[in-house]
Amino acid sequence: MVPSIPPIPELPDTDPMGLPLFGAPAPTTGRFIVVFADGADARAMLATTAGLGNVADSRDFAAQAVDFGRTSGSDAVWFDNLGVAVVSAEPSQLGALRTAEAGDGAIVSVSPELIHHVLADPGYVQGYRDGVNDLAGRLGATDHPGDEAAAALPKPPFADNAQFTWGLQATGVATSPQSGAGIKVAVLDTGFDVGHPDFAGRTVTTQSFVAGETVQDGHGHGTHCIGTSCGSKSPGTGPRYGVAHGAEIFAGKVLGDNGSGSDGGIIAGINWAIENQCHIVSMSLGADVASVHPPYTVVGKRALDAGTLIVAAAGNNADRRVGNFGFVGTPANSPFIMAVGALEQKLEMAFFSARTLPDVRGGQVDIAAPGYQVYSSWPMPTRYKTISGTSMATPHVAGIAALWAEVTGYRGRDLWATLAQDSQRLLQPSVDVGGGLALAPQ
Template sequence: MNNSITPMETTGRYLVLLPENSVDSGIRALTNNTGIQNIARAVDFEGHTFTAEQLESADTAVFDNLGVAVVSLDPDQVQSMSAATATDGAILAVEPERVVYAIADSQNTTLTTDYLKGFRDAVNHLINQATPSETELATTLLADDSAATWGLQATKVLESSYSGFGIKVAVLDTGLDLTHPDFAGRKITSQSFISGEAVQDLNGHGTHCIGTACGSKTPSIVPRYGVAYNAEIFAGKVLSNRGSGADGGILAGIEWAITNGCQIISMSLGAPTRPGDTYSRIYEQVGLRALRQGSLIIAAAGNDSRDLRTGKRLSPPMPVSHPANAPSIMAVAALDSQLQIAAFSNGSINHNGGQVDIAGPGVDVYSTWPMPTRYRTISGTSMATPHVAGIAALYAQATGLTGHALWALLMRDAQRLLLPSTDVGAGLVQAPL
């Protein structure tokens, strides 16, 4: 295997897990063990929301809904806090804050609208010279592709009578192109958690993911690519325009989404893990606490499994990325249009958590891109994740269910595949009819 995973990148700050129902006692324990007095709490700000600048300037930021603090600690304070986890029931865990990235396949396909039109013309030429049976098949496929993406077809979104109406979907990523014509007239709430950068997406990754999860039913240029076209969009910028961020910003985004009543939180981001790594105890509790508050966190499984020499999938694949490897966060693998596992898609190889839960369309996925490009086709578990998030919004509308019950529905109704569950979990996500 010639894929090497570098040790996890950290920021020098720490995450501290506090008791869910006794955040105040956790803060007192934090103060007693470190001497830190200057503590900023989300509950003290409007909408439980830190601005990016407040997050950056605070020595300690507490996310009350999650029961997690992000703290700057010197070595002696780290030692004191680590000892407190064994003796003080108000400090449950201490972990380094990680650096995370937008998860995209390193061999992404970039297809502009002009390229797609040229491709369609070439296929038409081949159809005209094919046998009748070949013509019938190719015409059907071309007609389907011209109306809606293969991902919407494979997941039965086009057959669903639901639109995500009344459901709030948070996509925590690089932001959104707020000027994109396909989002005109939509109800969009946005917030940046990256200091010095507005929500306006100068990367593209976030705009692509939001397009898949919540894009228009009638885009300005076909094909249709979006799932929950009537859902209320919450665009949280937790990754910079260069595609990177840290746990503190992600947790701030999750806190913001839960406070705003988002039933779905989609995160196409992460950090690579290695065989044998354990999941974050803090993110596991964040996932559980979010579920209990009616918010399902869905995250990308990661794209580290393509052999860089051969282009084929590693055997075994690389393990599910952080934070999707936390058992209470739904981890999404990527499939291609033949419903085969994508070469890059990570798998369930760590026995101490880190399972793939479900799969979505993740190869050659067409969706929105910042103007003037308008649309782009790329690949990754990042692209599979918003398919699942959008379909989760359809189920939430159809049933009124949230949290654990919503998770169970997605798993129950997934299309079973002739592939190992370690690769695809319950199978390909399917929309409610």
Template sequence: MTSPTGRALPTGPTGRTIVVLDERETPAPDLLRRLGVSCVSARDLPRGGGAPGASATSAAAAPSDGGELPAGTAVVLDALGIAIMTEPPGILLEAAQDPGAAVVSAEPEVWVHATATPPVAPPAGGAFADTATAAWGLLATGVVGAGAGAASTPWDGDGVVVAVLDTGVDAEHPDLAGRIVTARSFVDGEGAHDRNGHGTHVAGTVAGAREPAGGGPRYGVAPGARLLVGKVLGDDGSGTSGGVLEGLNWAVEQGAHVVSMSLGTPVAVGEPHLRYYEAAARAALAAGTVVIAAAGNDGPEPVNSPANCPSVMAVAALDTRLRRADFSCIGLNGDGGEVDIAAPGVAILSAHPLALAPTAVLDGTSMATPHVSGLAALAAQATGSRGRDLWEHLVTTAAPLADSARDVGRGLAVAPPHSS
């Protein structure tokens, strides 16, 4: 796997361990202290070289420069009941093997990457194409009517908060003006500004302006939604599962209704999901937050992690014929490894950092995921649904497609109908 500059990106375990704790009777910090582990809350860590929204550290165990924590120290994600550690003590690892212990699991942190691919020409004979007024994904999902001059859905996501966990955002982009509540980096040494392009593109699809500043077709699904932007992938498009969990923990604490994650790690046939991702997604659902993630771009290979968790909504990519895109991963593994839903993911126009270009066209399940996240914002506004109810609304209202459930799940995610 390589970065946009051609540099090889890291893969596999990072060397840290992520621990899931059973908090039904005792808070996570107390459980860890009983095992002799010193703790620091994730909210007290300096991140990203003073990124917007980052708090000053107040814990004695936290480093003053945002660097590595002392060995054996646990970073506690309070909203998720999870801790991230370097060199966890043997007693903790032993506790993870005891079904009666308060330590549910201890698994390796892994590298994750953005899930976009170089754009290719859309297939011939596609049913949809961009028009002068709307990008084809908005037409296909019913956000904008297909007829000339047809009205858009009356819903715009007003009052709904969507967290985008990605490579950051260009907060100066005019099509995102007034939509970003706050942005915070969870990548050491990097601020929340997007120098990659991936995160700004995703944010634009979720909530770009109804009328783009530079003219051209509308591409934002939910222009009334508010955005929380967590930079969990560096400018090279890579990050760690621990960083993703830190961002998710922050998003839940900030009251996000939807979390959009266009990122992942490939998995093998028969490989189970990581228990810490599933625990985090369950905690998010219980807090009223739906986690939506990209299925992956490895072709007919298993759905990537974390989309392969039962409590994470896995999104496949469709081409302009509304068929599964050739690169989109499929549901080869059970127990959460299925595709849940599908959305446009080929030749997707959206915002881009202004220093690179104001807009760009990209392919990927990364591009399909923010379509579903934006549609979730519309549905949350239209129905008042949150958490598991919002999930059920999205999958039960999906439009059937020609491809099998293995490839596209319940079908095409669509906008809520006009109110009567």
């Protein structure tokens, strides 16, 4: 059976700051992600190969919005747009699936279901570094490594002002005539504050893929990312912080209020976004796994085939202050998902932003965007908050993709190529920034 996802435990095998160590085993749920070849009769194969006959089908739910609370009695959940199933299997059943994987090619891959987390400020996300202040400072330590060096830096060229955040200035959004009108942007994260006043009157479609939780954002990360990608042109107070203020928003809750979720919820969200013909999917989440996770290779490619571009956070597992450059984690390291690195106000790398691993196909940073000290929306009553992470860079790119999609009509691979070709080349190496700084059309 496919039970509801249990509470996600604290990350194992971490360093003193809570960051997963390189090569530490990734936490998993005990379920498996099975990817089928195009045209394969997946439901029949699950039944005949492994005796998994009770399969919930995404097509049985309106707009293929799978409710995991209603699938707890199933052996598997099938996502029709992606050709992927989430399976709970006994050892003998798993062995049968792996034997089939090595057979005629009808099963592409069988992989453990990973646990993912938001990729941002550990002031509210245990297990990840704070991009604004050193975690030691947040825990009350008096010695802040790097503070003296940071204080000696020259004044950065970009800063928030009364009209625009520094990120909108740096990417040219502040002067772009486009709004993202007619473009659908799905943000798969911790949900959305449906009562946030800055989004009053906007077209927002919401769906929770976390069993037992509504789409209401009890964490904050999702509301912040939706704000950056698609926030208001004229917020109630403070500077404009949103890129594609005219886009249609699809808020999918794939991470719980604790900031964690699994492959199954993420894949459900992508499947739902494709069913709703979303042009861009933004995912500021990940697992610190250096190797490509097989399901996202196929999922990313099939999304592009459907005209949907997925952008994802490269990861926050670096500490460049001590010579640790980290690595791009999953799902961003899929060769068919655009991985986003984070820049600070001088357009240099944020210290936590992950670097390309040269020996991992697809494991590269593809583009970069502002991800340090980013001001955006937050659940009420706080309303706004400034946080950091590759999580914050990713919705900048998603919103800019919406602007390019509006003005060019490009989708999928053509949209990816446009973002890369029209980026601003930087002095930073390509292993850190890919094609460079994402820029809005002018």
